[in-house]
Amino acid sequence: MPDAASPEPDPSGRALRSLLDPSVAAIARLSAVDTVRARITMAINLGLLLADERLPSSEEMARAFGVSRSSVIRGLTLLQQEGVVVRRAGRYGGSYIRGGEHHAADEPVQSFIDDTSTVRALIEERAVLEAGFAALAAERRSGAELEQLRGCVDRMARTDDWAEFRNTDRLFHRRVVDAARVPLAEPLVARINDALDPYFLPYSMGLLHESNEGHREILAALEAGDAGRAALLTAAHIRELHESMYVGLTGGARTEDAE
DSSP: OOOTTSOOOOTTOHHHHHHHOGGGSGGGGSOHHHHHHHHHHHHHHTTSSOTTOBOOOHHHHHHHHTSOHHHHHHHHHHHHHTTSEEEEOSTTOEEEEOOSOOOOOOHHHHHHHHTHHHHHHHHHHHHHHHHHHHHHHHHHOOHHHHHHHHHHHHHHHHOOOHHHHHHHHHHHHHHHHHHTTOTTHHHHHHHHHHHHGGGOOOOOHHHHHHHHHHHHHHHHHHHHTOHHHHHHHHHHHHHHHHHTTSGGGTSOOOOTTOO
């Protein structure tokens, strides 16, 4: 009989899941409007969105952020009032990034920064899991599954729709996991992605299209049946989030001429 004073074993990782639960994260106290405003501000500070770059439509941002269109519009209105974005009329009208400034970390932005360790732990967990599944997928994938993955890569290369790219990116990674043929693999990965979703920052389409080269390399490794390379490429692709989306949380922002 186990000692009553001893801690109960936790093979399911309940303690870790509690620590990573979005409901206890700093951003949980933010309104939808504040999260839109903070995400765009951080993307500018990190160099993910550049001066004079046109933001996606409010409908696209609402789909990608998982908030209502009215929340996006109110967030953009606040950013206009603060001089972070400007509205332009005409054929190429819309909301554009105003250049020349690094914006201060006010309370909503600071809430994202406060959750840096949570985000990094989630990304590392995702990298480890998906690398293992990619290795198995290289050995078990079918021709039909490879064709589906090629379709995802081609769709991401063609689209200029921000939300479509993001959704297809998720589909690509989910299809790799499915090709591993591991029971209950999808719920494991879905839990991590659901926890990461609130921290998603907007990228420029140029950066998104560059990231698609990582998908092409993973696909090539799967086609070749190279399990080791598929695992290494998948882990590197996911960890790139550290160097792009979150590098500025504890250091300097990215710049166009950064090495």
